[in-house]
Amino acid sequence: MSSKHAPARIELRLRELAQLFNSMDPSPFIDRDLDIEAEEFIASWARELPAGTEFELRIHLATAATPEAAAGVEEAVRHYFANRAELKSREFRQLLRRGRTSLIVGSLFLVGCLFLGEFVGRGGGSVASVAKESFTIGGWVAMWRPLEIYLYDWWPLRDELRLMERLSRLRLRLVPPKT
Numbered sequence: 001m002s003s004k005h006a007p008a009r010i011e012l013r014l015r016e017l018a019q020l021f022n023s024m025d026p027s028p029f030i031d032r033d034l035d036i037e038a039e040e041f042i043a044s045w046a047r048e049l050p051a052g053t054e055f056e057l058r059i060h061l062a063t064a065a066t067p068e069a070a071a072g073v074e075e076a077v078r079h080y081f082a083n084r085a086e087l088k089s090r091e092f093r094q095l096l097r098r099g100r101t102s103l104i105v106g107s108l109f110l111v112g113c114l115f116l117g118e119f120v121g122r123g124g125g126s127v128a129s130v131a132k133e134s135f136t137i138g139g140w141v142a143m144w145r146p147l148e149i150y151l152y153d154w155w156p157l158r159d160e161l162r163l164m165e166r167l168s169r170l171r172l173r174l175v176p177p178k179t
Contacts, residue, residue, distance in 0.1 A: 007053060007056040008046075008050065008053040008056070009058055010046060011060065012038065012060070013060045014038075015062045016062070016063045017070065019035060020059065020073070021076070022036070023035075031079065032076060032080070033080060034077065034080050043167065046163055046166070047163060054166060054170070054171075055169075056172070058173045059073075059172065059175065060175045062177055063177065064177055070174050078170065081167035081168040082168035084164040085165045088157065088160050088161035088164050091157055092161055095154055098149065099150050099153075102146040103146035105142075107143070109139060110139035110143055111139075113138050113139030117135030117139075120132055120135065
């Protein structure tokens, strides 16, 4: 999805370009992880920007980057966020799968509790009435988790997935130090 408007700008100031990446990651440049603080900063700034906009990441450097180091930075950052988007997509699918399973188990448990409640409640009297209500409440409590997943839990995960997808398309501009 492309935006008709200018991309929203995220500004990041670094001493040197190497600060952008996790120094402990031995992966090839394109597959390197971003530094956790850099990722957190970029993502938190992006969350504050309007939902439909694309992003431009401007990295202001105190020390000029070599042309070799600067060459693949945009692709490496995009690749990182594309991997994060794929991870969030898997989490989202897993949550919905867990929701379906919980819904099936909860529904079967609810039906069982309602039948047991009706069976126990036939005896009449206050003990039977309490038992019937207890089964009814227990059955509905079993529906809590599937309802929570389908009503509330998927929203933040979907929003995070969309954010990572937008970040995977960001444009990057390195701003050299002022001389």
